[in-house]
Amino acid sequence: MHFFSQSFHYDHPWTHVVIGMWHKYPNSKCTHVVSIDTIDRTVDPVTGIIRTERLMGCKQKAPIWIVKLFGGSEDAFVREISFVDPATQNVTITSVNLSLSQFATCYEQIRYTPLPSHQTLFTQTAEIQARMALWRSAADGLEKWLVQRFEQNAHLGKLGFTDVLRNLWEERHRAHSSS
Amino acid sequence: MSQSLSSECTPLKKEYDSCFNSWFEGYLEPAVANSKSPEVRAAYSKQKADEFNLKCGKIWEQYRTCVQVQQAVKEKGLDKLLQQAREENPLVDPIPPLPTQPSSK
Incomplete structure (x- = not known):
């Protein structure tokens, strides 16, 4: 199992970052994300929490040995679930790979939380694990x-x-x- | 705005995204302000949830049909992978805020 984590802040208030997150793609630095589809979305009529499930299509060249061994292709899909909670000003985004998921999982979690002075804290963790049982x-x-x-x-x-x-x-x- | 995984659904996707974004941009800041008590929050949430369904429900249905019912997802073998991922990890409940997170109110 491998871990990755980082955190930093954006110089924009939380609401601006959260409105902006739906406009993140396409952007010229992340051309590997080629498609995004919302496949489920609910607005909770009591808590106001918005849950969104999306399917992201990525194109990224894999090393040739990976493609040969696992039969992967250039197209990889990721399932992403986000919760926007205005009451706690908490956004969490969880992403899990769908492609090659029978061999390994990459589980990523992102949070956006407000900081004083109109800044927003971004934290990101990821766990990458080959399926040893398999x-x-x-x-x-x-x-x-x-x-x-x-x-x-x-x-x-x-x-x-x-x-x-x-x-x-x-x-x-x-x-x-x-x- | 990004593409749909199936190009024939892209126009519907863009229309749906625009609908959601314009609703969301009107929703978010008042939602933060209206979360001081559970009653106020529930009243606002109910009103806005209904408004969202009214505004974007129809285009959502068309977009959903295009991507999820008419082959697009199936063609790429994603329906099975998605079903498996949902069983393994439903992620239906919100992830709680970190204990260290400065409380907003």
């Missing part, structure tokens, strides 16, 4: 297959060499007795 079961499967193949081949080897020996010496005996 690796293990794949490795087990591979071992089993190899053992089976080995046993099969060993058995065939015995049968084959038995034939070879019999043929060789029967032939030699015939040759010897007829000479």
